[in-house]
Amino acid sequence: MSADLGEHGTTAEGGAPSEGNAAGAVRAVRDAADPAPGQAGPPLPDGATAREHRTPAGGAPAMVDVRSVHKSFGAHEVLRGIDLRVRAGEVAVVLGPSGSGKSTLLRTINHLEKVDSGRISVDGALVGYRRCGDRLYELREREILKQRTRIGFVFQNFHLFPHLTVLDNIVEAPVSALKRPRRQAVAAAERLLARVGLADRAASYPRQLSGGQQQRVAIARALALEPKLLLFDEPTSALDPELVGEVLDVIKDLAHQGTTMIVVTHEIGFAREVADTVVFMDDGRIVEQGSPAEVLDRPRHDRTRAFLSKVL
Amino acid sequence: MSSSTLTPSTPPTEQDRPSAPAPRIVPRRRPGQWAAAVVLLVLLALAIRSVLRNRAFQWDVVAHYFTSTAVLRGLGLTLWLTAVVMALGFALGALLAAMRLSGNPVLRAVSWGYVWLFRSVPILVQLLFWFNIGALYPQILGVRTVNLLGPVTVAVVGLTLHEAAYAAEVVRGGILSVDRGQIEAAQALGLGRWRRSRRIVAPQAMRAIVPPAGNMLIGTLKGTSIVSVIAVQDLLYSAQLVYHRTYQVIPLLMVATLWYVAVTSVLGVGQHYVERHFARGSERR
Ligand SMILES: Nc1ncnc2c1ncn2[C@@H]1O[C@H](COP(=O)(O)OP(=O)(O)OP(=O)(O)O)[C@@H](O)[C@H]1O
Ligand SMILES: [Mg+2]
Numbered sequence: 001m002s003a004d005l006g007e008h009g010t011t012a013e014g015g016a017p018s019e020g021n022a023a024g025a026v027r028a029v030r031d032a033a034d035p036a037p038g039q040a041g042p043p044l045p046d047g048a049t050a051r052e053h054r055t056p057a058g059g060a061p062a063m064v065d066v067r068s069v070h071k072s073f074g075a076h077e078v079l080r081g082i083d084l085r086v087r088a089g090e091v092a093v094v095l096g097p098s099g100s101g102k103s104t105l106l107r108t109i110n111h112l113e114k115v116d117s118g119r120i121s122v123d124g125a126l127v128g129y130r131r132c133g134d135r136l137y138e139l140r141e142r143e144i145l146k147q148r149t150r151i152g153f154v155f156q157n158f159h160l161f162p163h164l165t166v167l168d169n170i171v172e173a174p175v176s177a178l179k180r181p182r183r184q185a186v187a188a189a190e191r192l193l194a195r196v197g198l199a200d201r202a203a204s205y206p207r208q209l210s211g212g213q214q215q216r217v218a219i220a221r222a223l224a225l226e227p228k229l230l231l232f233d234e235p236t237s238a239l240d241p242e243l244v245g246e247v248l249d250v251i252k253d254l255a256h257q258g259t260t261m262i263v264v265t266h267e268i269g270f271a272r273e274v275a276d277t278v279v280f281m282d283d284g285r286i287v288e289q290g291s292p293a294e295v296l297d298r299p300r301h302d303r304t305r306a307f308l309s310k311v312l
Numbered sequence: 313m314s315s316s317t318l319t320p321s322t323p324p325t326e327q328d329r330p331s332a333p334a335p336r337i338v339p340r341r342r343p344g345q346w347a348a349a350v351v352l353l354v355l356l357a358l359a360i361r362s363v364l365r366n367r368a369f370q371w372d373v374v375a376h377y378f379t380s381t382a383v384l385r386g387l388g389l390t391l392w393l394t395a396v397v398m399a400l401g402f403a404l405g406a407l408l409a410a411m412r413l414s415g416n417p418v419l420r421a422v423s424w425g426y427v428w429l430f431r432s433v434p435i436l437v438q439l440l441f442w443f444n445i446g447a448l449y450p451q452i453l454g455v456r457t458v459n460l461l462g463p464v465t466v467a468v469v470g471l472t473l474h475e476a477a478y479a480a481e482v483v484r485g486g487i488l489s490v491d492r493g494q495i496e497a498a499q500a501l502g503l504g505r506w507r508r509s510r511r512i513v514a515p516q517a518m519r520a521i522v523p524p525a526g527n528m529l530i531g532t533l534k535g536t537s538i539v540s541v542i543a544v545q546d547l548l549y550s551a552q553l554v555y556h557r558t559y560q561v562i563p564l565l566m567v568a569t570l571w572y573v574a575v576t577s578v579l580g581v582g583q584h585y586v587e588r589h590f591a592r593g594s595e596r597r
Contacts, residue, residue, distance in 0.1 A: 112496055141505065149502035159497035163515045163593045172511065177502035205593035225501065 029137070061124060063088040063229055063260045064109065069118035071104055078104045080284035082118070086277065088228075088257045093271040093292075096281035097307055102264040103156075105281070106231045110151040110264070111144050122151060123228050149177050154221030156234040158214045160206035160221070166193070167202040170221045178225065192220040196250050212243030217252055223254075230254065232263040266311055272296055280304045373563035378570065386550025387571055389463060393464075393536045393546060397471040398529055404472065405479025412484055423480065430477035435538060439470040443542045467539040475532060482524045486517035518590040526583040530576050537568075547571055 026053045064086040071079040084094045094102050107113040109120055111128035119136065120127045128144055129136035134217075139147075161169050170189040174180040193199050196216040198209075204216050215235055222230060232251065236244040248270050255261060255274040265271065271278050271292055278295040280288045282303045288295055299305045347587050361466035363369060377383055430438075443466050446457035461469070498508040510568035551568040555561045 109499060112499060145499070145502040145504060148500055151500075153497075153500040155497060155500075157493060157495060159491075159493040161497070161512055163590075165593075173501035173503060176504070176507045176511070207593060221501070310401065 024126075030144055045279075056064065061088075062086060062121075063090070063123055064092075064262065065121045066105075066109070067119050069105070069108060069120060070116045071101075071108060071113065072116055078174045078284050079108070079115075082284075082286055084131060084279065084286065084289075086229075086262060088260050090260055090276040091255045091274050091280055092262045092277045093275040094262060094264045094279045094281060095266070095268075095271065095307065095311075101284045103233050106153070106233050106264060109231060110148050110153055110228075112153075114138075122147070145177065149173070149225045151230050152225060152227035152230040154215070154218050154222050154230065154232045154235050156237050158206070158211075158218045158238070160214055161216055162206050164205075165202065166198070166204050166206065166209070166217050169206065169217060170224045173221070174224050189220070189224060192223055193217075195223075195245070195253075196220045210243060212241045212246045215239065215247045219250055219254075228260065229262045230259055232261065232265070235267070236265065236267060268296065268308070268312055280307065282307070304305050334590040335559060336527070368562065369558060370563040373560050374566045374570070375568045377551075377564060380554075382550045383547070383567055383571070386547040387575075388421065389434055389464075389545060390536050391575070393471070393539070393544075394529070394533045396468055397475050397532055397536070400468070400472040401475025401532075402422055402479045402483070402525070403474035405481075406483050408476060408480035409483035409487060410505060412480065413487060427477045427480050430473055435470065435474045435535070436541065439466065439538065439542055440475060442470045443467045463539075463542045463544045467536070467541055467544045471532070471536065471539070475528070478528060479525075482521055482528065483517070485524070486519075486521035487513060489520040490516045515590065519587075522583065522587050522590060526579070526586075528584075529579055533575060533579070535596065 043200060058073075060190065062085040064084065066082055066084040068077050069082040073309075082101075082105055084092070084105075094105070096102050104113055108115050109122065109127065114128065119129070125147065128139055130139055130143075131137075133309070161172070162171065165191055167186065170192060171182065171185045173258070174185040174188065175182050190199065190202065193202055196219060198213060198216055198220070201209060201213065201217075206217065209217065215238075219235075235251065236247050239247065244267070248267060250264065251261070252270070252274050264276075275292050277289055278292050279286055280295055280299070280303075287301050288304050290297060295304065296308065299308060334407060364371075408423045408426055411419040412427075414420060442461065443463070445461060449457055451457060452460055494516065495508060498512045503512065536546055537548035539546055543549070543555070548568045549563040555564040558564075561587055
């Protein structure tokens, strides 16, 4: 029921993410039991200063709202209480050492990975669950798939479908998931290909393209669903150095047009240029978040400093 | 030391002169390979000559029966049986593979148990078992079992159940060969389960399925000859019926063999095109 989903967007627990929040986290079912009613929009993540070129409305609700999310693989707790808010039109860049849980966090946001406790909502709707009274019921697959069409995901290794042409890769989801007429989807795909600079490669197969071209096709494929949110998991890590720029240019372009994005990357220069919020993760926790200037130039935590000294 | 392996006719100074043409590459000679090839070809020619010259093969009898009605009818049944068993076997095998890969432990166990059982029991035993099932269940749903299960039906059932056990493993291997990221990408794009299987997984799995499936097809073609034990008149049994009358054993076995070889060859060519179809997109530029 959508009424239940919408309600969640306005239930804020207030306050910045804190260790106490994480320690006191309960299982997903009970976690939703005590909403604080009547509060307006959620508080801004500390230091989330929006840039002028795409200032969202003052009290805009969070496009992404992650609350005390925990996730373990077996005995290994990979996410230990993550709180993150990204407002519409913002770009959040997530940094952190290998194994800190960045990919896992992104994957929970479109329910490729289920959380153990906590909750995530995108554009006001709980991801993967339906709230009914004091319970969160996992949605049926069909409903989850529908939610995913509003969230674009770009993988480190592209994961283009090798047996389909570039055009068919892009057209597949709009036609089969959104039931768009094929002609309309093809026209839109051609526009997207032009936008990522690959208008002439529609009939190629993915393996006939360079890595940078493949990743740009993957971005076009994600955009074809006109998602409200784009998630990038190290989009340039699998690329030769000279191909990184062409992919980052496409992502920057999207950022300037006001697309809401969460980007996991090790490209500090990119973070400085386009991020509204830089999030530093280590060992399953968000250690520090704030504007690029705050986190990248005046990091408060030793671990952030140690990490930056290695990648800069 | 390395200069001795280069062409000795080239004076070393020529390599250093920029204007000189690039030295021609002369492949290493392989006299051993030539000798082996010649010996083999001679032996092969001798063998063919002796087969053609040997009157005991009775090539005129072979030619006479090669297109006789009885043999052609047997060939037709063999082809029909192969096609039906392959189709049903792979349909059941795909179902078993899906069960084996499902999250449901009961389905997984049942699938595993099926494959274990039907791969363990010799096909001959199975055919005789189904042929004599009437001894265990004289009636099935009020119909006399003997009427329900004629020899051809028994052949189809027995061969299909056997085939499915192997097909299940071939299909499962094919599905497992598809990169997990492909499925995740399809999920992230909101593609439904059925669409993911049909449009994303199946075409990529086929690349790993076709070669062993081609093997199985040819194996099944020849394997159907086992139904002669329950008096189904396939290609081999039809030939046997003739030589039981005429005692021309070798020529009639040659008739059946030549047909098996001919059909296998055609299937091999077909497999080449099927493989090429599913390989699209896999070659660079
Ligand atoms: N499916 C899984 N099963 C078990 N462990 C997993 C699984 N996925 C991730 N992990 C573990 O979770 C931890 C965090 O993984 P994750 O991929 O989120 O890290 P990351 O920050 O993205 O690292 P990287 O920069 O190397 O991509 C790692 O220790 C990893 O081994
Ligand atoms: Mg990662």
